[in-house]
Amino acid sequence: MTSAPEPPEIRWGTLLLRPWSAGDASVVLTALNDPEIALWNASAVRTVEEATDWIVRRADWSAGDHVSLAVVDSLSGELVGSVSLHQIDHEQGDAEIGYWTAPAARGRGVASGAVTALCRWAFLQLPIDRIELCHAADNPASARVAAKAGFTQEGRLRQSYRYGDGRKHDELLWSLLRGDLPIDS
Numbered sequence: 001m002t003s004a005p006e007p008p009e010i011r012w013g014t015l016l017l018r019p020w021s022a023g024d025a026s027v028v029l030t031a032l033n034d035p036e037i038a039l040w041n042a043s044a045v046r047t048v049e050e051a052t053d054w055i056v057r058r059a060d061w062s063a064g065d066h067v068s069l070a071v072v073d074s075l076s077g078e079l080v081g082s083v084s085l086h087q088i089d090h091e092q093g094d095a096e097i098g099y100w101t102a103p104a105a106r107g108r109g110v111a112s113g114a115v116t117a118l119c120r121w122a123f124l125q126l127p128i129d130r131i132e133l134c135h136a137a138d139n140p141a142s143a144r145v146a147a148k149a150g151f152t153q154e155g156r157l158r159q160s161y162r163y164g165d166g167r168k169h170d171e172l173l174w175s176l177l178r179g180d181l182p183i184d185s
């Protein structure tokens with residue numbers, strides 16, 4: 001039996017993590033067709049209608065198995081990224097995290113901040129004590145996000161996932177445990 005969490009708004013510095021809304025469709029369409037995002041977060045979204053479907057799926061939390069949020073720069077109001085917990089397993093008490101940042105917003109702490117903020121929220125609000133992060137071994141920027149967000153690298157999964165180029169890549173597996181983060185409130 002799973003229970004769906006209430007969609008939150010989470011603030012982390014100047015970042016605001018909020019539920020997806022229909023008005024995000026054109027930004028989502030552009031972002032998902034960025035070559036780097038198409039490679040490492042492949043999803044076949046080619047039209048505004050498909051972007052709207054992508055948003056509708058992420059805005060429906062009823063199954064209780066994911067928490068998907070848009071990342072907004074609260075100073076400019078610009079939608080700058082995506083962060084999500086998926087495969088939330090209430091029995092095992094674990095989940096996986098994924099993310100992307102729009103090209104213009106990269107290199108200023110968006111992904112690492114969003115990952116940190118969502119993990120902290122999740123350890124406080126969900127019955128989980130372990131979050132896994134997996135990325136292609138040849139995606140060093142993602143490895144940097146994992147390290148900056150406090151994850152510990154656990155190993156290399158050989159030829160474990162087919163990415164947007166149609167090839168299977170080795171992946172690096174990282175984890176964050178509830179006890180790794182100082183959470184007092």
Ligand SMILES: CC(C)(COP(=O)(O)OP(=O)(O)OC[C@H]1O[C@@H](n2cnc3c(N)ncnc32)[C@H](O)[C@@H]1OP(=O)(O)O)[C@@H](O)C(=O)NCCC(=O)NCCS
Pocket residue numbers: 036037040041098099100101102105106107108109110111112113134135136139140141142144145148
């Ligand atoms: C990976 C990605 C999410 C990072 O987003 P971001 O908002 O720029 O991340 P942050 O600013 O928090 O941190 C990025 C770090 O990676 C570093 N970095 C960027 N490109 C790098 C590269 N080619 N090699 C090594 N480090 C790199 C940055 O310097 C920064 O580290 P620093 O703060 O120590 O300087 C973004 O580049 C992206 O969306 N890429 C395409 C999709 C993707 O890879 N998604 C993740 C799938 S697992």
